[in-house]
Amino acid sequence: MYLNFFGFKEHPFNVTPDPKFLYFGESYQDALAYLIYGIRMRKGFVVLTGEIGIGKTTVINALLERLDDSHRIAHLVHSNLSLKDMLRFIFRDFGLNPEAKSKSELLLELQDFLMRLDHKGGNAVLIIDEAQNLRSWQLEEIRLLSNIETAKRKLIQIVLVGQPELLHLINSNELRQFKQRISLHFHLKPLPREEMDAYVEHRVKMAGFPGKQLFDEGALDEIYHFSEGIPRLVNTLCDRAMVKACVSNQRKIDRRLVRQVI
Numbered sequence: 001m002y003l004n005f006f007g008f009k010e011h012p013f014n015v016t017p018d019p020k021f022l023y024f025g026e027s028y029q030d031a032l033a034y035l036i037y038g039i040r041m042r043k044g045f046v047v048l049t050g051e052i053g054i055g056k057t058t059v060i061n062a063l064l065e066r067l068d069d070s071h072r073i074a075h076l077v078h079s080n081l082s083l084k085d086m087l088r089f090i091f092r093d094f095g096l097n098p099e100a101k102s103k104s105e106l107l108l109e110l111q112d113f114l115m116r117l118d119h120k121g122g123n124a125v126l127i128i129d130e131a132q133n134l135r136s137w138q139l140e141e142i143r144l145l146s147n148i149e150t151a152k153r154k155l156i157q158i159v160l161v162g163q164p165e166l167l168h169l170i171n172s173n174e175l176r177q178f179k180q181r182i183s184l185h186f187h188l189k190p191l192p193r194e195e196m197d198a199y200v201e202h203r204v205k206m207a208g209f210p211g212k213q214l215f216d217e218g219a220l221d222e223i224y225h226f227s228e229g230i231p232r233l234v235n236t237l238c239d240r241a242m243v244k245a246c247v248s249n250q251r252k253i254d255r256r257l258v259r260q261v262i
């Protein structure tokens with residue numbers, strides 16, 4: 001509703017993963033670099049954690065764009081899958097046929113596929129998002145997949161992505177063996193104040209705002225205070241503030257206005 005009022009071409013704070021709106025601050029760049037390093041160096045297990053709405057899935061989407069064609073990628077979002085079902089999804093993503101095969105047949109065929117891929121210089125990557133919802137028995141089964149290796153290297157790189165509860169799960173006693181396999185863990189940090197300001201400005205600009213500063217310092221103070229630098233909360237709040245500004249016929253967003261929508 002406020003697009004015309006402010007002169008935007010599109011919505012600046014949508015939660016769609018449009019790459020144009022990406023703003024990669026320091027922690028995001030580091031996260032991406034760690035993930036790429038872990039995959040290239042065939043580290044086996046890599047874990048990415050961060051608070052709700054901080055941008056984990058966004059980082060994974062950026063990762064997918066950066067991995068070249070030598071990578072075969074299976075991308076699962078957690079659901080209550082048994083290893084057999086998980087293997088079916090992995091087969092589908094790797095372009096293999098999972099039909100009418102038992103779990104051990106699937107595992108053997110996967111191993112065969114991974115060996116051939118490795119031989120051709122390829123690398124297989126399994127990404128599991130929302131991994132904080134996995135049960136310990138599922139993580140144990142995933143560990144079995146990571147056992148597929150040659151004497152020199154891991155044949156499948158597994159990236160687990162989840163909210164901080166994922167760490168609690170991994171640190172539990174029953175998953176001691178699992179924990180030992182994790183070679184890299186990166187925790188995504190919220191945007192510091194300067195980066196949050198730049199994030200807001202970037203989005204406003206990319207959406208075609210013709211003016212200079214839409215949110216003044218006081219408004220940004222309040223947004224930071226409320227969101228603590230979590231992008232999804234920043235988006236929601238900025239969006240609400242703009243709606244309110246529009247209905248109040250106010251062209252600039254200030255502290256008072258933001259307070260009204262918190």
Ligand SMILES: Nc1ncnc2c1ncn2[C@@H]1O[C@H](COP(=O)(O)OP(=O)(O)OP(=O)(O)O)[C@@H](O)[C@H]1O
Pocket residue numbers: 014015016017021022023024025028050051052053054055056057058059163231232235
């Ligand atoms: N680096 C970024 N640049 C631009 N927008 C971002 C960035 N990080 C997050 N966002 C915005 O915040 C929203 C939430 O990010 P995302 O879905 O990646 O979070 P998440 O950590 O995966 O959350 P959840 O824990 O709920 O899965 C995104 O839809 C996007 O709009």
Ligand SMILES: [Mg+2]
Pocket residue numbers: 056057058129130
């Ligand atoms: Mg997510």
